[in-house]
Amino acid sequence: MSDRETWRRRPTRRLRALLERGRRLVRRRFGRRYRSNGNIRLGGAIVCLLAIVAVVGPMLSPYDPTAQALERRLAGPSLAHPLGTDALGRDVATRLVYGARISLALAVGATLVRLVVGTAIGLLAATGSRLVDAALMRLVDVQLAFPGLVLALVIAGTLGPSVRNVVIALSAVGWASYARVVRSSVLAVKDRPFVESARLCGTPRRRIVTRHLLPNVASPVLVLATLNLGTVVLAAAGLSFLGLGAQPPTAEWGTMIADGRNYLRSAPWLITAPGVAIAVTVIGFNVLGDGLRDVLDPDHVDDADRRRT
Amino acid sequence: MIRALLARLGSLAAVMATVSFVTFGFVSLTPGDPAHTILREQRQSPPSEREVAAFRAEHGFDEPFVVRYFSWLGDAVRGDLGTSYYQSEPVTSLLVEHLPNTLELALAATAVALVVAVPLGVVSAVHHETWIDRTGQIAALVGVSMPNFWLGYLLILVCSLRLGVTPVSGAGTLSHLVLPAITLGTGMAAVITRLVRTSMLEVLEAEYVTAARSKGVRERLVVYKHALRNALVPVVTIVGLQFGFVLNGAVVVEVVFQRPGLGTLLVDAIFARDYPIVQGVVLVTAFAFVVTNQLVDLAYVALDPRIERGGGGDDRR
Numbered sequence: 001m002s003d004r005e006t007w008r009r010r011p012t013r014r015l016r017a018l019l020e021r022g023r024r025l026v027r028r029r030f031g032r033r034y035r036s037n038g039n040i041r042l043g044g045a046i047v048c049l050l051a052i053v054a055v056v057g058p059m060l061s062p063y064d065p066t067a068q069a070l071e072r073r074l075a076g077p078s079l080a081h082p083l084g085t086d087a088l089g090r091d092v093a094t095r096l097v098y099g100a101r102i103s104l105a106l107a108v109g110a111t112l113v114r115l116v117v118g119t120a121i122g123l124l125a126a127t128g129s130r131l132v133d134a135a136l137m138r139l140v141d142v143q144l145a146f147p148g149l150v151l152a153l154v155i156a157g158t159l160g161p162s163v164r165n166v167v168i169a170l171s172a173v174g175w176a177s178y179a180r181v182v183r184s185s186v187l188a189v190k191d192r193p194f195v196e197s198a199r200l201c202g203t204p205r206r207r208i209v210t211r212h213l214l215p216n217v218a219s220p221v222l223v224l225a226t227l228n229l230g231t232v233v234l235a236a237a238g239l240s241f242l243g244l245g246a247q248p249p250t251a252e253w254g255t256m257i258a259d260g261r262n263y264l265r266s267a268p269w270l271i272t273a274p275g276v277a278i279a280v281t282v283i284g285f286n287v288l289g290d291g292l293r294d295v296l297d298p299d300h301v302d303d304a305d306r307r308r309t
Numbered sequence: 310m311i312r313a314l315l316a317r318l319g320s321l322a323a324v325m326a327t328v329s330f331v332t333f334g335f336v337s338l339t340p341g342d343p344a345h346t347i348l349r350e351q352r353q354s355p356p357s358e359r360e361v362a363a364f365r366a367e368h369g370f371d372e373p374f375v376v377r378y379f380s381w382l383g384d385a386v387r388g389d390l391g392t393s394y395y396q397s398e399p400v401t402s403l404l405v406e407h408l409p410n411t412l413e414l415a416l417a418a419t420a421v422a423l424v425v426a427v428p429l430g431v432v433s434a435v436h437h438e439t440w441i442d443r444t445g446q447i448a449a450l451v452g453v454s455m456p457n458f459w460l461g462y463l464l465i466l467v468c469s470l471r472l473g474v475t476p477v478s479g480a481g482t483l484s485h486l487v488l489p490a491i492t493l494g495t496g497m498a499a500v501i502t503r504l505v506r507t508s509m510l511e512v513l514e515a516e517y518v519t520a521a522r523s524k525g526v527r528e529r530l531v532v533y534k535h536a537l538r539n540a541l542v543p544v545v546t547i548v549g550l551q552f553g554f555v556l557n558g559a560v561v562v563e564v565v566f567q568r569p570g571l572g573t574l575l576v577d578a579i580f581a582r583d584y585p586i587v588q589g590v591v592l593v594t595a596f597a598f599v600v601t602n603q604l605v606d607l608a609y610v611a612l613d614p615r616i617e618r619g620g621g622g623d624d625r626r
Contacts, residue, residue: 142331146595146598149561150590151332151591153579154332154335238457238458261462264465271466274459278456279451282453
């Protein structure tokens with residue numbers, strides 16, 4: 001039975017097989033190395049902790065993140081409000097925890113779009129004709145030759161401020177480095193004997209791409225994506241801070257800093273808490289990404305690309 | 310060499326053409342009728358049909374998109390970027406007015422970054438895998454992971470509000486420049502520190518360094534004369550490339566410190582839907598970015614004799 005038929009008849013089994021293959025791949029690739037790498041353990045721990053906080057935290061908090069309670073506004077840290085309350089009497093800790101949801105969801109969302117679009121374009125460039133390759137790579141050059149956040153700002157601003165538009169804006173300006181990495185990795189293996197022999201055996205093109213080429217780009221793309229998650233968190237917080245992201249009263253880290261800046265002197269905890277949250281999140285992703293790179297991509301050159309947004 | 314230069318100029322023109330098209334297209338194709346929105350915001354009441362029609366005619370909204378783009382591009386090449394919808398001032402003169410502040414900030418931030426990063430990177434590399442190195446690495450990690458607008462407020466809180474040494478916001482004097490430059494320079498410093506460290510570590514392994522050591526050159530001289538000069542070549546590239554991110558970051562930092570500059574101009578224009586200004590700022594920023602990238606490439610060729618002179622370079626790296 002061909003792949004396509006199985007897919008049509010038993011989608012769940014096919015999906016499960018795919019997941020299993022992915023799991024085996026991951027296990028084979030890291031093995032023991034990833035557990036003995038301190039960066040991966042530390043970064044992974046931070047990221048897991050954040051994910052748990054984002055999922056479970058809101059259920060534990062007794063407060064509503066958006067309901068105002070003016071009688072207890074601008075209260076300093078106390079037992080009832082460990083991180084104090086803001087100008088509208090809302091519990092900062094609660095808002096922080098809800099903000100983690102938005103930041104993480106947004107980071108994962110934008111990074112996934114970047115990854116999928118960039119990988120598709122990189123694959124197309126590497127396997128297509130010279131003309132296609134040249135055209136797509138010029139497009140990549142244009143994007144890399146451009147201050148990304150400025151363009152993201154314009155896109156988010158013209159589409160109108162919202163979390164969805166931040167994802168669109170940050171995806172539109174960040175796929176090029178993936179395309180470049182995927183293209184060069186595919187070019188590096190495209191003419192190797194194992195691909196050649198698969199082709200000579202009459203393996204369909206699609207299967208060569210999914211079975212032989214894509215697994216070889218997985219490592220660099222995974223590293224890039226992990227480091228990218230941190231960049232996206234920073235950029236998204238910046239856009240929200242400028243008022244182009246999540247809108248009040250939504251609890252979002254960048255917006256919380258923007259709200260808190262008017263009370264710098266009287267209530268410094270208002271900007272401290274969300275700032276630390278952003279920094280810790282980004283540190284988590286950066287450390288994890290560095291660790292993954294040590295294990296997966298030992299001979300990489302420099303980190304010029306990491307601060308591109 | 311001349312052919313290579315011409316090829317560079319060609320690709321520069323192509324990039325600028327695409328960028329201008331994307332910016333113009335994006336801003337022009339936004340949902341909703343800008344004429345209507347702008348007039349309603351100006352008058353605080355729904356405008357009449359005649360007012361809308363007059364506004365559309367004045368700003369050329371009635372022409373087809375392609376005609377508008379080319380007439381805008383033609384004017385832009387001649388230095389005319391249109392007129393602001395609100396301030397009825399030519400965009401070019403607004404840009405000329407705001408650009409120096411942003412450039413000043415960008416240069417100051419770069420200076421701060423270099424002054425911090427180069428010594429830190431060298432010391433980290435020389436004391437490889439000691440507590441000095443580890444502290445430097447952690448500092449760099451924190452620096453690169455901090456949101457710069459947050460750092461800005463922390464600095465305001467400590468230096469301006471608590472200690473009262475620096476003004477909170479504004480521009481003009483040197484004391485107005487200190488905090489924004491530190492805020493903007495920190496992220497850059499973190500990246501450069503890492504690079505200087507890796508680059509130094511590599512160079513310190515090189516044969517000519519071993520040779521210098523074995524002939525009895527003092528260690529201090531080996532590090533600062535033989536190694537550092539060679540290690541700085543890649544740093545030039547990064548400083549140039551980082552210039553683009555400085556422009557990125559300047560937007561946010563200018564808002565934090567309420568400095569008049571391209572960033573504040575852009576953000577205000579975006580919220581006001583003043584599209585000629587938005588297009589102008591994006592175009593100028595992109596131009597600055599692209600030109601610095603090209604200059605960096607040229608500087609690289611001039612600095613490092615090992616690099617072959619040729620057009621473009623192999624992008625299969």
